[in-house]
Amino acid sequence: MKKSLLAASVAALLLSQLGMAATQLDSEKYPIQIEKVTDGLSHPWGMAVMPDGGLLVTERSGNLRIISTSGQVSDPIKGLPAVRAYGQGGLLDVQLDPDFASNQWVYFSFSEPLNDGKESSTAVARAKLNGDSLSELEIIFRANPKLDSPYHFGSRLVFDRQGNLFITLGDRGSRRQDAQTLDTHHGKVVRISKNGDIPKDNPYINQDNALDEIWSLGHRNMQGAALHPQTGELWTHEHGPQGGDEINIARATKNYGWPVITYGEEYGGGKIGTTSQDGLEQPLYYWVPSIAPSGMMFYSGKLFDNWQGNLLVGSLKFSQLVRLELDGDKVIHEERMDIGQRVRDVEQGPDGTLYLLTDQPDGQLLKLTPAK
Amino acid sequence: MKKSLLAASVAALLLSQLGMAATQLDSEKYPIQIEKVTDGLSHPWGMAVMPDGGLLVTERSGNLRIISTSGQVSDPIKGLPAVRAYGQGGLLDVQLDPDFASNQWVYFSFSEPLNDGKESSTAVARAKLNGDSLSELEIIFRANPKLDSPYHFGSRLVFDRQGNLFITLGDRGSRRQDAQTLDTHHGKVVRISKNGDIPKDNPYINQDNALDEIWSLGHRNMQGAALHPQTGELWTHEHGPQGGDEINIARATKNYGWPVITYGEEYGGGKIGTTSQDGLEQPLYYWVPSIAPSGMMFYSGKLFDNWQGNLLVGSLKFSQLVRLELDGDKVIHEERMDIGQRVRDVEQGPDGTLYLLTDQPDGQLLKLTPAK
Numbered sequence: 001m002k003k004s005l006l007a008a009s010v011a012a013l014l015l016s017q018l019g020m021a022a023t024q025l026d027s028e029k030y031p032i033q034i035e036k037v038t039d040g041l042s043h044p045w046g047m048a049v050m051p052d053g054g055l056l057v058t059e060r061s062g063n064l065r066i067i068s069t070s071g072q073v074s075d076p077i078k079g080l081p082a083v084r085a086y087g088q089g090g091l092l093d094v095q096l097d098p099d100f101a102s103n104q105w106v107y108f109s110f111s112e113p114l115n116d117g118k119e120s121s122t123a124v125a126r127a128k129l130n131g132d133s134l135s136e137l138e139i140i141f142r143a144n145p146k147l148d149s150p151y152h153f154g155s156r157l158v159f160d161r162q163g164n165l166f167i168t169l170g171d172r173g174s175r176r177q178d179a180q181t182l183d184t185h186h187g188k189v190v191r192i193s194k195n196g197d198i199p200k201d202n203p204y205i206n207q208d209n210a211l212d213e214i215w216s217l218g219h220r221n222m223q224g225a226a227l228h229p230q231t232g233e234l235w236t237h238e239h240g241p242q243g244g245d246e247i248n249i250a251r252a253t254k255n256y257g258w259p260v261i262t263y264g265e266e267y268g269g270g271k272i273g274t275t276s277q278d279g280l281e282q283p284l285y286y287w288v289p290s291i292a293p294s295g296m297m298f299y300s301g302k303l304f305d306n307w308q309g310n311l312l313v314g315s316l317k318f319s320q321l322v323r324l325e326l327d328g329d330k331v332i333h334e335e336r337m338d339i340g341q342r343v344r345d346v347e348q349g350p351d352g353t354l355y356l357l358t359d360q361p362d363g364q365l366l367k368l369t370p371a372k
Numbered sequence: 373m374k375k376s377l378l379a380a381s382v383a384a385l386l387l388s389q390l391g392m393a394a395t396q397l398d399s400e401k402y403p404i405q406i407e408k409v410t411d412g413l414s415h416p417w418g419m420a421v422m423p424d425g426g427l428l429v430t431e432r433s434g435n436l437r438i439i440s441t442s443g444q445v446s447d448p449i450k451g452l453p454a455v456r457a458y459g460q461g462g463l464l465d466v467q468l469d470p471d472f473a474s475n476q477w478v479y480f481s482f483s484e485p486l487n488d489g490k491e492s493s494t495a496v497a498r499a500k501l502n503g504d505s506l507s508e509l510e511i512i513f514r515a516n517p518k519l520d521s522p523y524h525f526g527s528r529l530v531f532d533r534q535g536n537l538f539i540t541l542g543d544r545g546s547r548r549q550d551a552q553t554l555d556t557h558h559g560k561v562v563r564i565s566k567n568g569d570i571p572k573d574n575p576y577i578n579q580d581n582a583l584d585e586i587w588s589l590g591h592r593n594m595q596g597a598a599l600h601p602q603t604g605e606l607w608t609h610e611h612g613p614q615g616g617d618e619i620n621i622a623r624a625t626k627n628y629g630w631p632v633i634t635y636g637e638e639y640g641g642g643k644i645g646t647t648s649q650d651g652l653e654q655p656l657y658y659w660v661p662s663i664a665p666s667g668m669m670f671y672s673g674k675l676f677d678n679w680q681g682n683l684l685v686g687s688l689k690f691s692q693l694v695r696l697e698l699d700g701d702k703v704i705h706e707e708r709m710d711i712g713q714r715v716r717d718v719e720q721g722p723d724g725t726l727y728l729l730t731d732q733p734d735g736q737l738l739k740l741t742p743a744k
Contacts, residue, residue, distance in 0.1 A: 330702045
């Protein structure tokens with residue numbers, strides 16, 4: 001007992017010497033040590049774990065940086081396109097190619113300025129990452145139509161098992177009805193190949209008057225998505241209006257109902273549609289009041305072995321990490337852990353370490369491990 | 373606006389003249405008016421709605437009373453058996469025969485004193501209710517073995533669609549392993565006919581070394597049970613130890629795992645078994661920390677029309693009414709409403725009014741309606 005206390009003291013001392021603040025959080029299954037790996041990130045939004053365990057991190061203001069395993073933050077990676085960092089837009093998610101180690105492709109979503117910056121639209125680009133710069137940049141997807149709105153860009157990136165890319169897209173706020181029509185990308189999950197082609201098994205590829213990229217519809221603003229480790233299906237969450245944040249399994253051609261059905265209401269009060277209707281999917285789970293979810297993953301590491309298969313979700317509004325236990329497609333338990341900062345993204349390191357990005361002007365990368 | 377405020381004031385005035393305290397609770401779907409119908413009940417435990425809308429209410433100390441639709445509380449009904457009101461035991465649940473209007477049978481569960489009151493066991497009796505007294509009293513079930521323990525008697529009563537009676541039974545605290553064996557009634561759901569016979573389709577009727585009444589096993593202490601309005605299946609909840617309160621669908625021969633698997637732990641800390649094992653059922657939903665659930669019903673009224681099909685559960689520990697929205701057998705949303713007193717039982721009146729019993733020495737009957 002004395003020995004482990006001593007070890008903990010030494011560890012705390014080492015951490016303080018490294019400039020890392022460590023705090024402890026009691027959770028249902030573990031006491032958790034939270035270390036600040038770095039701060040000074042400008043509204044970090046998305047991250048991807050690199051083969052060496054370092055992290056590729058976006059800042060919404062338009063920079064992409066590498067944070068090494070020792071916590072060193074690189075200068076901005078060169079070669080990014082212009083982004084319109086306005087409202088909820090900017091440089092958003094980032095994802096590595098499943099074959100990144102051999103091909104160096106990275107994919108990122110952003111709000112692309114159009115018409116002299118008066119409009120913007122969610123776009124996805126890919127480029128090859130070599131050292132501190134990108135090359136061979138190509139825009140592989142542009143959401144249509146363009147719009148002058150600062151709201152609801154989505155946009156998480158998830159590869160499916162066939163190597164195609166899912167992109168989650170918001171309804172852009174001012175045009176919520178677009179989520180119900182197949183002639184816009186707003187409020188949709190879309191699916192493209194790595195180079196922007198349309199996968200030949202996309203569900204609307206042979207339907208006239210429907211955009212070929214569309215996978216599912218009736219979404220509001222999805223800032224979390226992850227592939228289920230067993231089923232390979234895409235799970236998403238989305239922000240409800242005032243209440244009614246949802247978790248869904250985004251299945252081809254399914255309509256998740258926004259804004260016809262929702263468990264939320266207008267900001268300040270007022271009914272929006274109803275809560276259920278034939279032909280529209282009910283959520284798998286929903287929150288009232290809204291937690292403002294961002295970031296989502298299925299935990300699969302050994303470090304928090306009692307969390308395996310659990311769904312982890314960040315909460316902006318309540319500054320929490322939310323843990324959901326599942327039995328198939330049923331949520332059987334929810335835990336809320338107070339992080340003390342708005343949680344924007346959640347990822348898992350190679351050893352099972354959990355990383356969180358916090359949504360602040362002076363945003364942080366936090367590292368969570370079971371406390372010894 | 374002014375008009376409705378005036379109306380609310382008049383209503384509040386009328387209520388105060390009637391001696392009813394009315395408070396208002398904001399909930400997700402309704403502002404709710406909570407009226408105290410009566411107080412002075414000694415740890416009320418169970419209630420049943422009579423054909424005229426009055427309530428038959430048990431007090432754990434051993435009395436059964438009728439509370440009329442106008443809120444009048446009767447003297448104790450005569451003709452009850454002796455009960456051992458000790459610890460968690462006493463007079464517990466009450467249920468009307470599905471044909472009560474024509475046959476006057478009422479059923480009630482209680483801890484029956486045995487061996488000069490040194491031991492007790494959960495028993496179920498029935499008797500005919502005429503006016504202010506019971507007649508033709510008969511004990512139709514006795515849980516075995518008898519035990520000197522003040523804990524975990526169960527015992528909710530629910531009729532299935534065939535007119536057989538489900539009884540939920542606790543593990544009696546000191547003998548938790550009994551929940552895993554088929555030679556005791558502890559920690560089981562049992563099923564009997566109205567007169568105590570064994571229904572011929574009971575699952576263990578032809579199995580040697582198994583008690584014929586047993587329906588399902590591996591339960592800890594179930595103080596809530598209700599028949600699903602669509603499927604006709606029995607839903608139960610049970611108290612976990614320190615954490616791990618569960619909701620289950622109690623299916624014939626299924627083993628719900630206590631104490632081999634649980635999401636709870638020993639009081640004061642310490643592992644109990646594990647959380648999952650092949651052949652043992654996972655809960656449909658569970659709570660950590662424990663809410664200490666008691667009373668359960670599926671709401672089917674018109675008054676709270678947005679609650680139809682929802683599962684309502686009382687919380688002793690948090691003094692709440694818990695509302696769960698379902699999609700099939702999935703809990704898709706949970707709401708907690710603060711009642712301010714330990715909620716022991718939940719029932720619905722003929723017009724959809726919701727009634728709560730509060731677990732206090734000076735317990736109350738509360739009436740919940742949507743506030744105008």
